[in-house]
Amino acid sequence: MEKISTENIDLKIKLVEDFNNLEVNLNGESKNNIHKIRQNAIASFEELGFPVKRMEEWKYTNLKPVLKHDFKTVFEPAKTQLKRKDLEKYLVEGLKVNLLVFINGQFNEKLSTIVTRSEKVFIGSFSEGRISYSNIVEKHFSKYADYKNRSLTALNTAFAKDGAFIYIQKGIQVAEPIHILNIADATDESIMAQPRNLFIAEEGSEVKIIEDYHSRGENYSFTNVVTEIYCAPNARLDRYKIQNDNEKAYHVGTTQVQQEKDSYFSDTTISWGGAITRNDLNAVFNGTNTECHFYGLYLLTGKQHVDNHTLADHKMPHCYSNELYKGIIDDNATGVFNGKILVREDAQKTNAYQSNGNILLSEDATIYSKPQLEIFADDVKCSHGATTGQLNKEEMFYLRARGIGKDEARILLLNAFAGDVMDSVKIDELREKLKKDLSQKLIREN
């Protein structure tokens, strides 16, 4: 549990006031169950405050530089100058998708396109979903992400009004991936966005979801997102979280996954940009024979800071989890990897693997890597490991001795290093785009 903090009081007070304003404008909604949760959540946030470095889980990530800005909290859809053609650069070329566009956390229907037509599939906004699918939403909303002990989740829950809501009914395979494009638009002022996503894959269903974050404008943006994912028995869900923010963007995100028996979940988290980023990814295996994959890649330059915290929570026997996170860190950038495998007493016959590899490209680059295993069952197979090094000199010389220039050789080797994470991306067009993004970012750096 996070301890109570008395620091960062200003933004905290402002946000509590914002909540009161939000409440005044809710009209009839203020009596429903979701709002009761919001009220509990703001109380929880008031008590917990923002995380501070004293806390073990926040030892290496300091939010102080984030909290000094005067962010405008966005909880109503605002007019946007953005047109469809402005979004083209964010799209995956050649890929037919269901596109959901959110500007500062608010759904923009005009810019969005739904191609999957099925009564058994809902791909849209949380604000619509909580009305048209109120039973389903109430059954799952805030049941997995812990707002009682996690202050940022509490804050997001208090302001949970909009985000993506995806509901795939029993036995349906969604052919077209869903691309959730989040744009933090700080053109006019510094903003805070708090999208709240809920993905529900019912029994035997299959879906691939891309959660994509970008920012624009000269001012600062602060995104605090919570995504709850429910995989019913035998459901299969692939999620790709891609963050390509600018250097004035702060991003904290929590993904809480609940997996029932025989389900499959795979996540690939790619961090290209942003000033300070913190990703929390937790999966709970609530049934036997679940399979779970966590892949991650971070490429950090300048003074970027990215912190990835993951938890694979083995509650039941015969589950499999596999984790591979890789980082390339240059300049004065800092990476943090904290991966935990928790094998509870009942989780016999668990197979759990974890690995974190890092390449440091400069003397001033830093990585804090902490793999953790906590095992309370006695018949399990678990392993973890972390490696940190520089580019291999022998490999560099071999390539250069064949006429390949130093920069090109470096790009070739770093692409190879990132290769197995890239291979986890099962959408071909997306994988090619990510490979291109990586090469371009490596070229820019030179």
Added chain:
Amino acid sequence: MLEIKNLKAKVETDEGGKDILKGLNLEVKAGEVHAIMGPNGSGKSTLASVITGREGYEVQGGEVLFEGNDLLELSPEDRARAGIFLAFQYPVEIPGVSNTNFLKTAINEIRKSRGEEAMSSVDFLKMIKEKAKFVEIEPEMLSRYVNVGFSGGEKKRNEIFQLAMLNPKLSILDETDSGLDIDALRVVANGVNKLRTKDNAFIVITHYQRLLNYIVPDHVHVMFQGKIVKSGGKELALHLEEFGYDKIDEIKEEAAV
């Protein structure tokens, strides 16, 4: 093509460095094959490293000219682009980089440095097919990662395959024969023989005379304690094989006469 004059070099070590090359002279002309033989530690591989620009070696005197230009000023990639090729004694494994991608990048980087356009995929594939036959390489090997999981013989064949693809002016074979069985040796030697022309040259560094039965040299040099102590024709290699490196002093004395 290559002129080495009074070359002195040391290898950087934790203790500050150790002199390896102590005034070495060598001239290689187009169309020639030179064999450099000598016992372990005589400086053969250091010579290859200094010519190709490997890190960790410090040149303390003398010069190395390639087609009249100072080679020591150039980066390893610029030396390769100028036409120098090293078949590594211990080829490096590079996981994640396929042989094909590696070669394509190398060829296009070399072409780019000469102001030529990138090679088309069709031409590249044609060239690969043709050259793979040279060294009896299975096409399947080309899609694998560079040298990863290759046997010793496969690694050496892959070096000669790269040589065939890049078509350099001067090739240095650093103990390419070491550890090869006779069949693999024959394949490698045949590959090299097919690539010999009047315009290119080879320096074959070897410990054993056996390779020279297959790749017949024009000149044989004996290297000892950082210098070439004796040079001669191909019969010198046989002589050396017969007497062994233990008799190196006699050879030296002979050389001094």
